[in-house]
Amino acid sequence: MSLKDSQEAVSDHLNHNSHMATVAAFGQQHTSVSMYSATTVVRAPESVVRGRWSPAVHGFLGEELLLNHRRSGRDLGMQLGVSRFYGHDAVLSTAHSDLAERVDGAIALPPRRRLRSGLTDTVGTRRSGRGFSGKPVSLEELATVLWHAQGVSGSLPVPTAQDDDAAVALRNAPSGGGLYPVRLTVLAQHVKGLAAGAYAYQPHGHTLLPYPPTSRPVDWSRQLGTADVEVDKAALALVYVYDLYGNSQKYGDSGLVFALIEVGGISQNVHLARTSLGLIGCDQGGYDKQALERTLGCDGTSRHVVHLTLLGHGEA
Ligand SMILES: Cc1cc2nc3c(=O)[nH]c(=O)nc-3n(C[C@H](O)[C@H](O)[C@H](O)COP(=O)(O)O)c2cc1C
Numbered sequence: 430m431s432l433k434d435s436q437e438a439v440s441d442h443l444n445h446n447s448h449m450a451t452v453a454a455f456g457q458q459h460t461s462v463s464m465y466s467a468t469t470v471v472r473a474p475e476s477v478v479r480g481r482w483s484p485a486v487h488g489f490l491g492e493e494l495l496l497n498h499r500r501s502g503r504d505l506g507m508q509l510g511v512s513r514f515y516g517h518d519a520v521l522s523t524a525h526s527d528l529a530e531r532v533d534g535a536i537a538l539p540p541r542r543r544l545r546s547g548l549t550d551t552v553g554t555r556r557s558g559r560g561f562s563g564k565p566v567s568l569e570e571l572a573t574v575l576w577h578a579q580g581v582s583g584s585l586p587v588p589t590a591q592d593d594d595a596a597v598a599l600r601n602a603p604s605g606g607g608l609y610p611v612r613l614t615v616l617a618q619h620v621k622g623l624a625a626g627a628y629a630y631q632p633h634g635h636t637l638l639p640y641p642p643t644s645r646p647v648d649w650s651r652q653l654g655t656a657d658v659e660v661d662k663a664a665l666a667l668v669y670v671y672d673l674y675g676n677s678q679k680y681g682d683s684g685l686v687f688a689l690i691e692v693g694g695i696s697q698n699v700h701l702a703r704t705s706l707g708l709i710g711c712d713q714g715g716y717d718k719q720a721l722e723r724t725l726g727c728d729g730t731s732r733h734v735v736h737l738t739l740l741g742h743g744e745a
Contacts, residue, residue: 498682507681514606514679517589523607524587524595527633535636536628539569541576544705555700558709561662564742565619570706571665572635574740577601577702578667578695579613579632600632602694605687610675611695611735614640614725616647616666619741627725645724652724653737655715664741666713667699668721673731692736699738709743712736 443450466480480486502508513519544551583599585607597607604610613630615637617623627647628637647653649660660666669692677684696712703710716737722729 494682494685498686500683500686507683510679510681511606517591519679520587520589521592521595524592524597526609527598530631530633530636531638532634535631535634535638536623538572538575538635538637540635541573541580542569542706544573544577544702546705548701551701551705555704557711558743559658559711560744561659561664561709561739561741562744563619563662564664565621566664566708566741568620568622570708571615571617571620571623573706574667574699574702574708575613575615575630575632576635578699579609579630580635581632598633602691602698604691605676605683606679608676608679609691610672610684610688611691612670612672613695614668614670616649616653616668617664618649618661618666619664640725647721647724652717652720653713653739655713658711658713658739660739662741663739664708665739667696667738667740668725668734669695669736669738670725670727671733671735673733689735696736696738699740703740707742708740710738710740712738 443453462481462483463476463479464483466476467483467485469476469480474489477486477489481488499507514523579600579602581598582601584596585599586594586596589595599607600609609632615628615630616626617628618625623637627640629640630636631638649666653660653666671685671688671692673684675684676687680687700710716734718734719729721727721734721737722732725734727734
């Protein structure tokens with residue numbers, strides 16, 4: 430085919446599919462470079478991309494991470510970090526992670542409901558729902574979601590010379606090295622039998638630990654709000670809190686990457702369970718990370734809010 434033929438073929442195609450010209454223009458605009466990017470006051474993602482080739486413009490932090498993220502079994506530093514965790518002290522620490530849970534003041538959750546809907550149906554009908562009704566969810570529904578998200582359902586024996594019975598409690602969502610660095614916090618708003626407030630889910634005991642009464646109340650509309658959702662009508666929010674040192678001590682920079690993957694697994698379990706229960710839910714990218722961290726007492730250095738999911742009943 431000659432250049433002329435192919436040009437004609439392209440214009441013929443665009444004449445019959447005019448929307449493709451818009452699609453092509455959008456794709457091309459991200460490849461053009463702007464010399465003004467470095468002096469742009471607000472760094473919108475597009476202006477960062479446009480200035481990418483200028484030495485004065487720093488790229489995305491994500492790009493820095495990926496450029497510096499070495500993942501190889503031959504990386505000696507990584508191997509040293511990992512092998513350290515085969516030591517009996519690290520093994521025993523992982524096996525006894527239940528000791529980190531508080532018993533006094535913890536609220537026992539009802540046992541999870543056994544969900545009967547088929548996996549194929551549940552996966553296929555899971556959709557993000559934003560039209561919350563304000564109707565409360567029951568404690569059993571909350572317990573069922575939390576158990577599917579992060580409940581303990583297995584055990585891996587790791588006998589050591591000091592403790593023949595040592596075993597790591599395994600949860601429903603996978604985690605690198607069984608370290609489980611992501612903690613679920615429940616922000617309850619309309620949950621029957623549960624006062625409004627923040628609670629940490631404790632998977633070993635299947636309990637909720639109330640945050641100290643001194644902690645600041647969550648300002649739902651300012652901290653969690655997006656234009657798409659009336660957050661006041663959601664029954665609750667699940668906040669995913671990552672403890673950086675919970676797994677970076679073993680995996681180095683891969684710790685963050687692993688944690689974000691783990692958050693995806695946990696939140697998928699949340700969505701499948703709530704779909705099966707007939708609840709609606711929506712992940713939220715637009716929450717105020719720093720404000721929420723201040724409210725929850727996360728230092729924003731080693732403990733970070735990395736994700737948030739709203740749950741509740743939908744409008745009839
Ligand atoms: C990390 C993440 C952040 C999201 N943030 C928002 C959000 O802020 N507001 C919203 O309405 N939907 C949000 N969503 C939901 C997506 O819009 C939704 O998953 C997508 O449109 C696909 O639709 P579905 O989930 O119904 O299949 C988010 C989803 C993910 C995974």
